[in-house]
Amino acid sequence: QKEVEQNSGPLSVPEGAIASLNCTYSDRVSQSFFWYRQYSGKSPELIMSIYSNGDKEDGRFTAQLNKASQYVSLLIRDSQPSDSATYLCAVKNKDTGRRALTFGSGTRLQVQP
Amino acid sequence: DADVTQTPRNRITKTGKRIMLECSQTKGHDRMYWYRQDPGLGLRLIYYSFDVKDINKGEISDGYSVSRQAQAKFSLSLESAIPNQTALYFCATSDSSTGGGNQPQHFGDGTRLSIL
Numbered sequence: 001q002k003e004v005e006q007n008s009g010p011l012s013v014p015e016g017a018i019a020s021l022n023c024t025y026s027d028r029v030s031q032s033f034f035w036y037r038q039y040s041g042k043s044p045e046l047i048m049s050i051y052s053n054g055d056k057e058d059g060r061f062t063a064q065l066n067k068a069s070q071y072v073s074l075l076i077r078d079s080q081p082s083d084s085a086t087y088l089c090a091v092k093n094k095d096t097g098r099r100a101l102t103f104g105s106g107t108r109l110q111v112q113p
Numbered sequence: 114d115a116d117v118t119q120t121p122r123n124r125i126t127k128t129g130k131r132i133m134l135e136c137s138q139t140k141g142h143d144r145m146y147w148y149r150q151d152p153g154l155g156l157r158l159i160y161y162s163f164d165v166k167d168i169n170k171g172e173i174s175d176g177y178s179v180s181r182q183a184q185a186k187f188s189l190s191l192e193s194a195i196p197n198q199t200a201l202y203f204c205a206t207s208d209s210s211t212g213g214g215n216q217p218q219h220f221g222d223g224t225r226l227s228i229l
Contacts, residue, residue, distance in 0.1 A: 008153065034217050043203060043220040044156070088155065090218075100146055100171065101218055105155035 003027060004091050006104035014112050019076040021107050023089030026070065032092035033065055033072045034101065039085045047087075048074065079111045116140045117221035119204050125227045132191045134224050136204030144207045145187035146218060147171075147179060149200040156203065162187055163209070194228045201225050 005024045013019045021035075032051050036044035050056045050063040050072065062075040072091075076083055086106040093102070117138045126132055136145065147159040148171075158171030160179040168181060176198060178190045191198055202225075205218040 041201075043222050046217045046219070049217055100158050100161045102158075103148075103156040105153060 002104070003102045004089055004104035006087075006089050006107045008105060009108040010110045011107055012110045012112060013079050015079060015081060017079050017111075019079045019083065019109055019111070021074040021076070021087050021089075021109065023072045023074075023104055024070055025072070025089075025091045025102075027091070027093055028067075028070065030067075030070075030091045030093050033063070034090040034092070035061075035063060035072075035074045036088040036090060036103075037083075037085045038088055038106065044088055076109075079109075081111050081113050084109055084111045117204060117206055117219060119202075119221040119224050121224060122222065123225045125229065126194055127229050128195055130194050130228075132194050132226070134189045134202055134204075134226070136187045136189070136221055138185050138204075138206045138221075140206055140208070140219065141184075142206035142208040142219070143184060144209055144216075145181065146205040146207075147177075147187070147189045148203045148205065149173070149198075150203060150223075151200050159189065159202075196228050199226060199228045 003026050035048045037047050038044045048063040050065045056063045060077045064073045086108045088106045089104040090101040120135045144163050146161040148156040150156050157173050162168045162181045165181050180188050203223050204221040207216045207218045
C-alpha cells in the first residue's frame with residue numbers, strides 16, 4: 001500500500017464547475033497536509049496547507065481534512081481552464097525517520113472551456 | 114530572481130559520467146531537499162539536510178551523494194550516471210523556525226537530466 005494515494009485521473013470538469021480532488025494516507029500519526037499544483041514541466045507550487053480536522057478555505061480553494069478516515073481533499077470552485085494541472089497531495093509525519101514530506105503521485109485535472 | 118535556483122536547467126550526458134546538480138537559495142531556510150520525479154511516480158525523496166551537519170538519506174538514495182556546502186547551498190552528485198537516473202530533479206527548501214515544524218516546502222524550477 002502506498003503511503004499517500006491519489007487517483008491519477010485525468011479528472012475532467014467543465015469550466016465553472018467544482019473540481020474535487022481526493023487523497024488518502026496510510027500513516028495515522030501524519031500531522032501536516034499540503035496541496036501543490038504542478039503545471040507540465042514546471043515545479044510544484046504550494047496551494048494550501050491544513051493541519052486540523054475540518055475545512056480551510058482560501059479564495060476558490062477549500063481543503064478538507066478527516067484524520068479519523070485518513071482522508072484529505074481539495075475543492076476548487078468555479079474551475080477555470082488555467083486550473084488544468086496536476087495536483088499533488090503531500091503529507092508530513094513528525095516521527096524521527098520521516099521528517100520530510102511524502103508525496104502522492106498526483107491527480108491530473110482538465111478543465112474544459 | 115528565483116528564491117531557489119537550480120543549475121543546470123537541462124543536461125544531457127552519457128552513461129558512466131559524473132554529474133553534479135547544484136541548488137542555491139536566498140530564502141534563508143535551514144532545511145534543503147532533493148527529489149526526483151518520474152512520470153506516474155510522483156516526487157521521491159533522494160536526500161535531505163536539516164542543517165550543514167545533518168544530512169539524511171531519503172527513500173531512493175542509492176547511486177546518489179550530496180554535499181551541503183553552506184546553509185544556502187546543497188548539491189546532488191551522480192558518481193557514475195546510468196540511464197534509469199534520467200528524470201526531472203527538484204531541490205526544495207523549508208524553514209524550521211515557522212509553523213511549529215509543519216512548514217511547507219518551496220521548490221526550485223527543476224533540472225531535466227537525460228542519460229544516454
